[in-house]
Amino acid sequence: MDKLAENTFIGHLLELRRRVLFAVIAVFVGFMASYPFSKAIYTILAAPLIEVLPKGSHLIYTSLPEVFLTYVQLSLLSGFVLALPIVLYQFWAFIAPGLYEHERKAFFPLIFASVFLFIGGMLFAYFIVFPNAFRFFVSFSGNDITAMPKVDSYLSLIVKFSLAFGLAFQIPILIVVLVRIGVLQVATLRRSRRYAFLICAIASAVLSPPDVLSMVMLLIPMYMLFEVGLFFAARLPASRPGVEAAADDTAEPSQHVADEMDAAEESFRDKDEDGPKN
Known part of the structure; x- marks a missing residue:
């Protein structure tokens, strides 16, 4: 192994x-x-x-x-x-x-x-x-x-x-991915808009050239992209790969059990047919 x-x-x-x-x-x-x-x-x-x-x-x-x-x-x-x-x-x-x-x-x-x-x-x-x-x-x-x-x-x-x-323009992708894997919830993001705006303001101050105009010009699209990511995340429900994987794993054993039951039923039928001849 x-x-x-x-x-x-x-x-x-x-x-x-x-x-x-x-x-x-x-x-x-x-x-x-x-x-x-x-x-x-x-x-x-x-x-x-x-x-x-x-x-x-x-x-x-x-x-x-x-x-x-x-x-x-x-x-x-x-x-x-x-x-x-x-x-x-x-x-x-x-x-x-x-x-x-x-x-x-x-x-x-x-x-x-x-x-x-x-x-x-x-x-x-x-x-x-x-x-x-x-x-x-x-x-x-x-x-x-x-x-x-x-x-x-x-x-x-x-x-x-x-x-x-x-x-900075990757914000919608980040939000969609985090919601899909279950790290974040759409309802939580909706309640946290003011904190999202604050984080965007801090990020724009760090990432943009050192003047107020550039900061505002980055802050506005960043927050708009946050809303865009929230919009798509609300319409693309988070997948549950663990549940789907478990469903795939249980599907094969169920099929195997069904095959065994069919084989057992066929075996009993053959015995019943052979019984009167003996």
């Missing part, structure tokens, strides 16, 4: 290594395809800042390899985004064999919904939050102070807050 468990564990590790290797190769291919366009990608990402910079201001770099390393980091991020479908497929292919049929049907759509919301959060930050936040920051420049952001600092800033907004 221990040998079988050990072989199963090693088999899972080998399968995990194979899936991770495929994902890494996909990201590397995406990196190689993205690097020739890294300058154009950076220009697109820098557009919200360049549009609000004062006349004569521009992005700068203070060390020789700074721009090159920035382009490499940006190509890695772009390569990961390009390889994301393959990475998600490898993740799904690894965990799917260990799930019940009803779990696969519930989990598979959640992956795509999570990716959609994550991209939606990043686009919301790029088109709505960043232009207004950068305009607010640049407004402090004047005759004696000129805004000249560093290339790597700007990339770090925009990537950090893009990821933060993408993660």
Whole structure:
């Protein structure tokens, strides 16, 4: 029994290594395809800042390899985004064999919904939050102070807050999952709206750029997404995999008992038929 468990564990590790290797190769291919366009990608990402910079201001770099390393980091991020479908497929292919049929049907759509919301959060930050936040920051420049952001600092800033907004937009998925597995109840969430609003306010203050406008622009969609998650959670009742598994386990013994009863009945019938001949 221990040998079988050990072989199963090693088999899972080998399968995990194979899936991770495929994902890494996909990201590397995406990196190689993205690097020739890294300058154009950076220009697109820098557009919200360049549009609000004062006349004569521009992005700068203070060390020789700074721009090159920035382009490499940006190509890695772009390569990961390009390889994301393959990475998600490898993740799904690894965990799917260990799930019940009803779990696969519930989990598979959640992956795509999570990716959609994550991209939606990043686009919301790029088109709505960043232009207004950068305009607010640049407004402090004047005759004696000129805004000249560093290339790597700007990339770090925009990537950090893009990821933060993408993660913040996962709230509906988190609520639906927690309700389905029974950790949270819809009635409890409805009674706790004020606490949810407080948590969203704290999270928006931590995740957003350090100005009130950006905080409000993240707080409003976060709380709206909480209400969206609550709406769908109320219409998708939490599954009870333990009960369903127990039902599946009891179904087979019941069928086995029925087969034994049929065999016994057939045996008695044969004896009754043989009795008069003797």
